[in-house]
Amino acid sequence: MADQREEGEVEPDFEKKHPLENKWSLWFDNPNQKQTQKQYGQSLRSVYTFDTVEDFWCLYNNIRTPSQVNVGATYYLFKEGIEPKWEDGRNQKGGCWTAPVPGKGDSKKTLDAWWLNSVLACIGEQFTDGDEINGIAVVIRARGDRIEMWTRTASNEAAQTMIGKQLKQYLDIPESSKIGFSVFEEKINSGGGGKAKDRYMV
Secondary structure, eight states: OOOOOOTTOOOOOTTOOOEEEEEEEEEEEOOSSOOOTTTTTTTEEEEEEEEEHHHHHHHHTTSOOGGGSOTTOEEEEEETTOOSSTTSTTTTTOEEEEEEOOSSSSHHHHHHHHHHHHHHHHHTTOSTTGGGEEEEEEEOOTTOOEEEEEESOTTOHHHHHHHHHHHHHHHTOOTTSOOEEEEHHHHHHTTSSOOOOOSEEO
């Protein structure tokens, strides 16, 4: 078949990759049993690091979606060099927004859509204060699945509030539903149970 391309038209370069602003690492945690704070991280594994759009989709298309993994498992997508632990130097002064996946309707479909949308917003630098974003997690639990957006400066109320509002927007959470921001230092000081009052709500 003759080539229909016009003279002077540039042939597309399918080998060319589109770099992301940051390098990102996917982590997976799948403990056999409920962990205490001291045990946390023992089953945490770094899976893959990428820095292009194409490498992200290569990864995403070859792993299970959150709805397909075991209850108790967690996916974390964090900027390279930041471990998904409260004690990591870049998380210590931070906290996280928690968006519980609604239990009604097709909650597993919502879970997968929320994870993909939040990940794309992170790697695509869609948040106004992107430097504040450390990573995103999808937490699969029997009592309810959730998305967690980890940030670095809990005391910066303006930045955290903006991030929380934008996260709700990207997940299509209605205005009537509130999500809360908790502080890691307070979680650690609460005795390791991870229970801390929300400092901010949007």
